[in-house]
Amino acid sequence: MKEKIKLAEYAGKINEELRRGILLNTNGDKFNSMSIGWGALGILWNTPVFTVYVRESRYTKSQLDKTGEFTLSIPLGERDPVIDRVCGSLSGRDIDKTAEAKLALEPPNANSVPGIAQYPLTVECRVIYREQQKLGLIPPAMRARFYPEGTPGCSAEQADPHTMYIGEVLDAYVIHPDRPAVKEESMNVFFRKNDINAGIVEFKNTEGAVLIDVRDEDEFASGHIPGAVNIPLSRLREVEDSVDDYDTPIFTYCLSGVRSSRSVPALNMIGYTNVRSIGGIEDYKGPLER
Ligand SMILES: Cc1cc2nc3c(=O)[nH]c(=O)nc-3n(C[C@H](O)[C@H](O)[C@H](O)COP(=O)(O)O)c2cc1C
Known part of the structure; x- marks a missing residue:
């Protein structure tokens, strides 16, 4: 264990x-x-x-x-x-x-x-x-x-x-x-396993927020949280194509929370100031979209 x-x-x-x-x-x-x-x-x-x-x-x-x-x-x-x-x-x-x-x-x-x-x-x-x-x-x-x-x-x-x-x-x-x-x-301060269900509620209540699924395309296609856009961790720079305002509230998730926690410093480095990792879809209780 x-x-x-x-x-x-x-x-x-x-x-x-x-x-x-x-x-x-x-x-x-x-x-x-x-x-x-x-x-x-x-x-x-x-x-x-x-x-x-x-x-x-x-x-x-x-x-x-x-x-x-x-x-x-x-x-x-x-x-x-x-x-x-x-x-x-x-x-x-x-x-x-x-x-x-x-x-x-x-x-x-x-x-x-x-x-x-x-x-x-x-x-x-x-x-x-x-x-x-x-x-x-x-x-x-x-x-x-x-x-x-x-x-x-x-x-x-x-x-x-x-x-x-x-x-x-x-x-x-x-x-x-x-x-x-x-x-x-x-859990680890760097990889704290966040409550993705609470994170989604907060995303829905945050005006202008963007939800990014940082998993690979095939994982996204197999089922994702409604409203999420897919930008795999390895191609995070592409976020600039769709999010112009660097102060936009951004919520990220992946499968277990490891990749999404890595997306936070990566997005900060691009210039985004308001980024949160909300954890892994494996713990998500709501409906999925395919
Ligand atoms: C307490 C201790 C600390 C060590 N620290 C280092 C180190 O920081 N860097 C290093 O190159 N070797 C260090 N060594 C030496 C290697 O552990 C040792 O040469 C080892 O046999 C190399 O194994 P390898 O050839 O399988 O890689 C240390 C050895 C001891 C006993």
């Missing part, structure tokens, strides 16, 4: 665990997990992001470059020394860490990279920006410490640069193996 969370409330816990290592999971040729100690939760381009730093030599880097997706698994209780040793010192290039550390994989919601039940705080991400660090721009003392190229006894691996991967946060939750999921009130 997955319990949606307010990720911002876990920022302190994430920082605390980063010092000991959290897990960066990827799923390219196979599932793999590596410990990371550098990273940050934040906001970029009005979007919740998690940034990680991965050295050139890591197997994880080749997987990240292939798929552009990662999921973070963060301990909330006791740490498992076997998981920490395997994921923090062995390479997926040489071994299957899932079997070696007996990782209990949990299917993802929004990307294709599983979480790990033993380290239950889970953050699913999609890479939206990457850049290799420029060694020449790093303060000399830090460079000498972390990239001691040419120092006797230092392997190439200890000196290779990190690439910064900025991942858009797609979903965040805690895995509870034996507890039912809790409801809406405690």
Whole structure:
């Protein structure tokens, strides 16, 4: 079972665990997990992001470059020394860490990279920006410490640069193996599952409001809320063809509420000032139009 969370409330816990290592999971040729100690939760381009730093030599880097997706698994209780040793010192290039550390994989919601039940705080991400660090721009003392190229006894691996991967946060939750999921009130601040039925009432009572279904065309055709226009998330810019006034009240929905919550910062960036995600049609109780 997955319990949606307010990720911002876990920022302190994430920082605390980063010092000991959290897990960066990827799923390219196979599932793999590596410990990371550098990273940050934040906001970029009005979007919740998690940034990680991965050295050139890591197997994880080749997987990240292939798929552009990662999921973070963060301990909330006791740490498992076997998981920490395997994921923090062995390479997926040489071994299957899932079997070696007996990782209990949990299917993802929004990307294709599983979480790990033993380290239950889970953050699913999609890479939206990457850049290799420029060694020449790093303060000399830090460079000498972390990239001691040419120092006797230092392997190439200890000196290779990190690439910064900025991942858009797609979903965040805690895995509870034996507890039912809790409801809406405690859901993530970024992806709070809104009451779509109350949202539709508010849409109807708001003069001049526009209702946008941000699902794909085939999903829209299979049944949508009467009065909605279809502008898929990937083509949101098209909204400017039909909504001239940037202060127009805009209500968005999708299937589960994830895509519609992503549509809010995207529409804000285009310039719309009055946008609300009202959740997912899967919870809608009224009649549908085809
Ligand atoms: C606590 C801890 C933190 C680490 N942090 C990072 C990190 O932020 N970036 C990095 O590239 N490697 C980091 N490492 C090293 C990798 O976890 C390690 O080299 C791992 O074996 C790489 O696995 P892979 O080759 O399967 O990707 C860390 C290791 C530990 C133990």
